[in-house]
Amino acid sequence: MSENRFQWRNRELREHVAVMDGNVSPTIILKNGMYLNTYTKQWQQANIWILCDRIVYAGDAMPEKYDRAEVIDCSGQYLVPGYMEPHAHPFQLYNPESLAHHGAEYGTTTFINDNLLWNFLLDKEKAFSLLNALDRLPVSMYWWARLDSQTALQKDEDLFSTSSVMSWLQHPSVIQGGELTAWPSLLDGDDRLLYWIQEAKRLGKPIEGHLPGASERTLTKMKLLGVSADHEAITGKEVMTRLQLGYQVGLRYSSIRPDLPNLIDELLAEGLHSFDHLMMTTDGSTPGFYENGIMNVCVAIAIDRGIPLPDAYRMASHNVAAYYGLIEEVGCIAPGRLANINILEDPNHPTPAGVLAKGEWIHKDHPSNETVSSVDWSGHDIQPVTFNWDLTLDDMQFSVPLGLQLINDVIIKAYAINTDVTLDVIPDNNDDAFLMLMDRQGQWRVNTAIKGFTNRLGGLASSYSASGDIVFIGKCKQDMLLAWQRMKELGGGIVAAHDGEILFELPLPLSGSMFAGGMRELIEKEKTLQTLLQSFGYPFDDPVYAILFLSSTHLPYIRITQQGIIDVKKRDVLFPATMR
Numbered sequence: 177m178s179e180n181r182f183q184w185r186n187r188e189l190r191e192h193v194a195v196m197d198g199n200v201s202p203t204i205i206l207k208n209g210m211y212l213n214t215y216t217k218q219w220q221q222a223n224i225w226i227l228c229d230r231i232v233y234a235g236d237a238m239p240e241k242y243d244r245a246e247v248i249d250c251s252g253q254y255l256v257p258g259y260m261e262p263h264a265h266p267f268q269l270y271n272p273e274s275l276a277h278h279g280a281e282y283g284t285t286t287f288i289n290d291n292l293l294w295n296f297l298l299d300k301e302k303a304f305s306l307l308n309a310l311d312r313l314p315v316s317m318y319w320w321a322r323l324d325s326q327t328a329l330q331k332d333e334d335l336f337s338t339s340s341v342m343s344w345l346q347h348p349s350v351i352q353g354g355e356l357t358a359w360p361s362l363l364d365g366d367d368r369l370l371y372w373i374q375e376a377k378r379l380g381k382p383i384e385g386h387l388p389g390a391s392e393r394t395l396t397k398m399k400l401l402g403v404s405a406d407h408e409a410i411t412g413k414e415v416m417t418r419l420q421l422g423y424q425v426g427l428r429y430s431s432i433r434p435d436l437p438n439l440i441d442e443l444l445a446e447g448l449h450s451f452d453h454l455m456m457t458t459d460g461s462t463p464g465f466y467e468n469g470i471m472n473v474c475v476a477i478a479i480d481r482g483i484p485l486p487d488a489y490r491m492a493s494h495n496v497a498a499y500y501g502l503i504e505e506v507g508c509i510a511p512g513r514l515a516n517i518n519i520l521e522d523p524n525h526p527t528p529a530g531v532l533a534k535g536e537w538i539h540k541d542h543p544s545n546e547t548v549s550s551v552d553w554s555g556h557d558i559q560p561v562t563f564n565w566d567l568t569l570d571d572m573q574f575s576v577p578l579g580l581q582l583i584n585d586v587i588i589k590a591y592a593i594n595t596d597v598t599l600d601v602i603p604d605n606n607d608d609a610f611l612m613l614m615d616r617q618g619q620w621r622v623n624t625a626i627k628g629f630t631n632r633l634g635g636l637a638s639s640y641s642a643s644g645d646i647v648f649i650g651k652c653k654q655d656m657l658l659a660w661q662r663m664k665e666l667g668g669g670i671v672a673a674h675d676g677e678i679l680f681e682l683p684l685p686l687s688g689s690m691f692a693g694g695m696r697e698l699i700e701k702e703k704t705l706q707t708l709l710q711s712f713g714y715p716f717d718d719p720v721y722a723i724l725f726l727s728s729t730h731l732p733y734i735r736i737t738q739q740g741i742i743d744v745k746k747r748d749v750l751f752p753a754t755m756r
Contacts, residue, residue, distance in 0.1 A: 184230070192512075195225060195232045198240030202227050204535065205242055206517065209250030214257060214494035214508045217486035219523070224255065226515045229535040234509055248530075248540075254523045257493035257508050258285030258316075258516030258533060259471035262500070263355070263384070263407055263426055265290045265460025269640065269682070269720060270698055271690035273551050275466075276315035278695035282469025283526065285516040285533040286316040286506050288351065288496075290460070291344060295322060295335050296644045297687050298557060300343050306556040307349050313550070314533040316506055316514060320384065321345045323372050324358035327643045327727045328737035330620075330753075341372050345379055351500050352376070352404075354384030357730035362401055363394070373402040380501060382424075386730060395421050405499065407457055410435055412442025415454075424453050424499045427491075429474050431461035431718050432585050436474060440481040451487040455496050462720045463695060463702045468527075475526035485523055553686055560667020561639060561688040565618030567660045572653045574598065574610055574623045576751050578741060580734055582628035585718040586725045590734040590743075590750075593625045602651045607631040607713060610656065612648040613641075613727065613736045613753075616688075620753040622736050629722065631713035634674040635659040639688030640720075642727045643738060649723075670723075672708060680708050 184192070194200040204226040210219045211234065225233040225245075239245070261279065264287045266272035276287060294303040310317045321344035325332055344350050353376035356362070362369050373383050382404035387395060390408075399421055407426030409415040410433065418425045429436035436456060456474040458465065471492045478488035497507020506514050519530035531538035553559065574597035581591040595608040602608055611626035616639070626649060630636075634655025638647045646663075650656040650673075659673040662681060668688025672680040682701050684690055691698045702720060709719045716722065727737045735742050740752035 188228075188230075192227055192230060192232050195227050195239060195241075200227070201241045201244040202232060202239055203245060204515070204532070205239070205245045205247045206250050206255060206519070207238075207247055209253050209255045209519070210523075211255035211509050212257070212486060212489055212523075213510075214486065214490050215510070217484075217490070219254070224509065224517070226532070226535050229514055231509060231511055231513050231515050231517075233511055250519060253529070254520040255509060256489045256518050256520060256523075256526070258506070258518055258531070259283045259475065259492040259526075260286040260288070260496040260507060261457065261471055262288050262455045262496045263457040263459055264288060265292075267293045267690050268460050268462050268724070269684070269691050269702065270463055270695055271553075271686055271692070272310055272317065273313065273549055274691070274693070274695050274698070276310075276313055276317065278466060279470040280315050280531060280533050280538045282472045283518040283528040283531050284470040284472065285314075285518075285531065285538075286318070286496075288318045288320065288500065290322070290355075291319045291350070292322050292326065293644075293687075293689060295325070295340075297689070300340060302557050304347060306551075306558070307347070309551050309556065311349060314536040314538065316516065316534070317349070318500070318502070319344075319347070319350045320352050320354055321347075321350045321376070321381075323353055323356060323369060324361075325643075326357045326730050327735070328729055328739040328742050328749075329643065330738045338368065338372070342375060345372070345376050345381060350381070351502065352382050352384055354403075355386045355407075356383060356403060357386045359385060359387060359398060359403070363397060370401060377402050382499070385423075392417055392421070395423070399423070407455075407459060409439070412439055412446050415439060415443055416446055416448065419448075419453055424455065426455045426457040426459075427474075428457055428459050429477065430457070430459040431465040432721050433459065436477050437481055440478060440483060444482055451483060451491060452495060453499075454491050455499065456491050462718055463699045464706070466695065467699055472527045479524055479526070489526070549692070553692070558686045558690075560685045561616070562667070563616075563618070563664045566664075567614065567618075567657060569600075569653060569657070571614070571621055571756065572610065572612065572623070572656070574612075574625065576624045576741070578734075578750060579608070579625035579627055580611060580726070580736060580741075582626070582716070582722060585716045585722045586728075586731055588726070588731075588734055591627055595625065597625050600653045604632050604651065609633070609649055609651050610653065611726075611736065612656075613738075614646040614648065615738070615756075616645050618756060620738070620755050622738075622740055622751070622753045624736060624741060624751070629714060629719075630709065632674075633672065633709070633712035634676075636670070636672045636709075637663040638670045638723050639663060639668040640670055640684055640723060642724055644687075644689060645727070645738065647723055647726060670705065672705070674712070680705055 635650030
């Protein structure tokens with residue numbers, strides 16, 4: 177297939193037609209299966225012919241020539257389009273390749289991915305080279321173009337200039353702009369942001385919103401300004417409002433917002449009978465949430481809650497492809513589409529017995545061992561971090577009177593620090609701890625306190641964060657230094673130390689942000705980290721997200737960022753970063 181989307185070479189197209197003429201043999205024939213025609217929403221018995229990566233035919237006939245075909249008898253089995261994740265953040269400890277391989281084992285063969293991390297780590301030429309490498313995987317990989325950083329950077333304009341944003345929007349693998357976490361700026365008159373939205377729409381690429389709690393008036397304004405979709409509804413009524421205003425709506429089932437079952441119950445109670453503008457997303461969940469797969473889990477919930485079978489499968493395939501303008505390439509079983517096909521033993525159970533992706537077998541009868549990485553990460557400048565500076569006790573001067581209090585995994589309020597944070601060790605009789613954000617290059621720091629993360633843990637150091645800077649949390653400065661030293665040796669990662677000992681380490685050798693191994697190994701490591709932190713007083717469910725979102729300014733109410741401690745609503749820097 178050509179590297180240009182929607183375009184096979186002329187020679188390949190002639191070969192596809194030659195299969196129909198009986199002059200060329202297909203490479204695979206799926207015989208006698210019941211497949212879901214997502215156009216008619218009907219199950220049809222058919223023979224499906226595949227040549228290399230493309231479906232050539234779906235119907236009653238067998239090809240005249242099939243001497244070189246692998247013929248699979250699918251009698252008694254059901255064939256559905258490969259599932260599509262329409263809103264992936266493919267670097268939540270895992271990396272895009274490991275997520276794709278793991279998802280494909282359970283039938284998710286297409287991902288529409290966030291590009292945010294590449295903005296922080298790579299220049300656009302290296303990023304685009306990496307996209308091309310990922311495009312060669314059997315899993316179909318598409319991307320968004322971020323229009324804002326989702327945090328407060330010291331030099332935001334360097335990463336999100338018109339030149340940079342337009343280069344991303346014009347890339348053939350990029351199929352939307354967003355997600356738009358800076359929508360308050362848009363409403364406040366940011367015409368540069370509006371220009372980028374207009375250019376994305378001119379290129380035929382929709383804009384994904386990020387509109388939690390938005391009123392009908394705000395949703396209407398955002399529609400007028402060009403926003404096409406949103407995945408932030410948390411009630412059935414909020415979904416209905418978005419649908420009535422013409423939004424494509426993603427129903428979320430994630431590690432921090434597992435709303436899908438209740439959303440479906442409430443939508444059915446509202447009397448909704450048309451599901452064509454609904455999708456489902458796991459919204460970048462942390463690794464353990466994917467233990468049993470990705471979109472197959474969402475389809476199972478939709479079926480269990482009473483969505484008609486054809487619609488449940490369309491919500492994870494055809495609807496996604498139609499919205500993104502990809503329906504001529506993926507999202508359905510029909511001539512001319514990529515051969516992304518899931519083979520089911522029972523239409524009520526969407527975890528597949530066999531998976532084809534771009535005409536390649538991911539597995540035939542059960543999930544197989546994880547595929548060895550084929551991406552040369554170091555060749556794309558994704559490698560262990562070299563820290564050419566060191567942390568000292570002099571950096572650990574805490575005097576700011578205002579700290580961050582966790583209300584849940586991702587919501588943070590300001591609080592007045594009453595604990596003595598000038599000590600080297602904060603006593604265990606409270607849940608206050610030191611909190612520091614340090615520049616990856618060691619040029620600045622922000623020192624404060626955090627309440628509600630731990631009541632005992634000596635120290636934690638993490639190069640995994642929303643902006644790629646280093647997060648330090650702990651009760652004991654010496655343990656924080658110990659965790660730092662080990663993290664530095666690893667070239668990035670998450671390290672926990674207590675009473676002078678390393679208790680846990682998760683190496684993240686891919687730029688200090690991503691794990692280099694398979695998902696199953698990572699899932700076990702994340703479970704260990706979660707159990708450890710909860711044993712040291714972490715009161716919620718997803719500490720990885722808590723660490724990630726400490727500097728994410730798209731969530732209320734206060735954050736620690738490169739600029740300093742920020743009041744999110746007012747966009748005021750309450751206490752600026754300190755230069756070293």
